[in-house]
Amino acid sequence: MKLEATVDGLMDGLRADLERLAAIPSISFPGFPAGPVEEAHDLLAGLLRDAGVPHVERLDLPDTAPVIYGEILPPTPDAPTVLLYGHYDVQPPGDEALWQSPPFEPTPVEGGLRARGIADDKSNVIAHLGMLRAYGGRPPVGIKIVIEGQEEYGSAFDDYPPSDPERFACDAMVIADLGNLRPGTPTLTTGLRGACEVVVEVRTLDEPRHSGEFGGAAPDALLVLLKALGTLHDVHGDVAVEGLRREEWDGTTYTEEEFRDLAGVREGVPLIGSGSLGERLWSGPAITVIGLDAPSVEHAASAVVPYARAKLNLRFHPRQDPQEARGRLVDHLRSLRPFGVPLTVTPGDTGPGYEAATGGPAYRAALAALKEGWGEDASYVATGGSIPLVNGLAKAAPGAEVLLFGAQDSMCNLHAPNERVLFSELRNTVVAMCAFVREFAADHRPGGGA
Numbered sequence: 515m516k517l518e519a520t521v522d523g524l525m526d527g528l529r530a531d532l533e534r535l536a537a538i539p540s541i542s543f544p545g546f547p548a549g550p551v552e553e554a555h556d557l558l559a560g561l562l563r564d565a566g567v568p569h570v571e572r573l574d575l576p577d578t579a580p581v582i583y584g585e586i587l588p589p590t591p592d593a594p595t596v597l598l599y600g601h602y603d604v605q606p607p608g609d610e611a612l613w614q615s616p617p618f619e620p621t622p623v624e625g626g627l628r629a630r631g632i633a634d635d636k637s638n639v640i641a642h643l644g645m646l647r648a649y650g651g652r653p654p655v656g657i658k659i660v661i662e663g664q665e666e667y668g669s670a671f672d673d674y675p676p677s678d679p680e681r682f683a684c685d686a687m688v689i690a691d692l693g694n695l696r697p698g699t700p701t702l703t704t705g706l707r708g709a710c711e712v713v714v715e716v717r718t719l720d721e722p723r724h725s726g727e728f729g730g731a732a733p734d735a736l737l738v739l740l741k742a743l744g745t746l747h748d749v750h751g752d753v754a755v756e757g758l759r760r761e762e763w764d765g766t767t768y769t770e771e772e773f774r775d776l777a778g779v780r781e782g783v784p785l786i787g788s789g790s791l792g793e794r795l796w797s798g799p800a801i802t803v804i805g806l807d808a809p810s811v812e813h814a815a816s817a818v819v820p821y822a823r824a825k826l827n828l829r830f831h832p833r834q835d836p837q838e839a840r841g842r843l844v845d846h847l848r849s850l851r852p853f854g855v856p857l858t859v860t861p862g863d864t865g866p867g868y869e870a871a872t873g874g875p876a877y878r879a880a881l882a883a884l885k886e887g888w889g890e891d892a893s894y895v896a897t898g899g900s901i902p903l904v905n906g907l908a909k910a911a912p913g914a915e916v917l918l919f920g921a922q923d924s925m926c927n928l929h930a931p932n933e934r935v936l937f938s939e940l941r942n943t944v945v946a947m948c949a950f951v952r953e954f955a956a957d958h959r960p961g962g963g964a
């Protein structure tokens with residue numbers, strides 16, 4: 515109860531700081547001014563110093579925005595060190611006409627605030643700050659805090675930690691760049707699918723040819739491509755490419771109704787694939803056609819199409835090797851000869867997924883802490899999105915347990931118009947962070963632990 519009262523007493527201040535931070539359009543995409551990125555960096559570095567972090571440093575690395583690095587030494591030699599991660603940059607707001615209030619004017623909504631980046635990831639950065647304030651800058655563990663400034667656009671920082679492992683050495687890390695399956699349901703994300711892209715193209719004729727004179731014998735490149743794309747899934751909509759790993763999902767997942775609502779699936783349109791949603795979304799593969807080059811309907815001539823191209827996005831099981839997964843899709847496409855026509859297949863980037871080991875002391879501490887925060891047992895989910903830095907940090911600190919939780923929720927419109935965060939989620943996250951470091955420290959004390 516004492517912890518909860520302490521956090522409740524901090525909430526007004528945290529809300530005010532969140533509003534200040536969310537009012538800064540810290541967008542690190544090309545074409546956006548660097549001033550606000552610097553401003554958000556400086557504001558946060560100052561807030562961390564004021565919260566009692568004795569050492570706050572600015573890391574200027576190539577090809578990325580400045581990274582905030584802060585450190586509090588462990589209070590005793592046997593206390594563990596926890597690394598806290600978040601990012602202070604945000605997605606561009608997109609079409610401002612779709613926003614119900616200006617994206618960089620934090621605006622009250624029921625139970626929370628609306629603004630670009632207020633959930634992703636400024637809420638979690640503020641949650642870290644809340645934990646530090648609750649302990650007066652002297653938490654029962656050593657702290658390393660890493661707040662980067664170019665997560666949304668992608669940054670060279672992803673590969674940096676293994677080149678400076680001493681700096682990132684820790685016993686556990688809290689990657690706070692996500693949150694709960696739904697508001698009020700404490701959630702640990704234990705898996706991230708891997709991703710890759712593949713381009714497939716077909717050229718059949720030198721130029722378009724009159725469809726009346728040539729159609730029927732001249733091979734239509736678009737038709738060839740569509741036939742190839744049609745082999746990627748079976749009649750149920752399950753991925754039909756062999757060798758892509760698919761396993762049962764044993765954590766929790768959305769209800770079908772929640773998922774339909776989140777995805778905005780139109781009435782009368784069924785979902786695709788079979789098996790549990792967890793399996794379809796997290797522990798099985800997905801192939802999406804994300805781009806297609808072909809004549810537009812508006813400018814369509816009556817001609818056989820000589821050339822067509824598609825870009826595919828593959829998401830694969832967290833533990834499948836990225837080269838192998840990409841190879842399976844490439845081999846599948848190369849083996850096809852729709853109407854006898856060969857395809858040109860160009861493999862693109864591929865990146866690994868991530869699966870957390872959940873059996874250690876940090877997970878025990880986190881399960882207890884999330885229960886304390888939300889008053890309910892935590893559940894495990896995965897996410898289709900990826901956080902490339904997780905792999906970089908895990909390489910730098912291979913012995914550390916990796917925890918993914920935070921103040922966002924699936925309904926908070928990340929990367930979409932009208933992003934919002936709920937105060938209840940923020941408050942419960944701060945309680946959980948505080949309880950986590952307390953429990954984790956207790957586990958490391960001689961004779962301590964659950």
Ligand SMILES: [Zn+2]
Nearest residue numbers: 634635665691
């Ligand atoms: Zn984020």
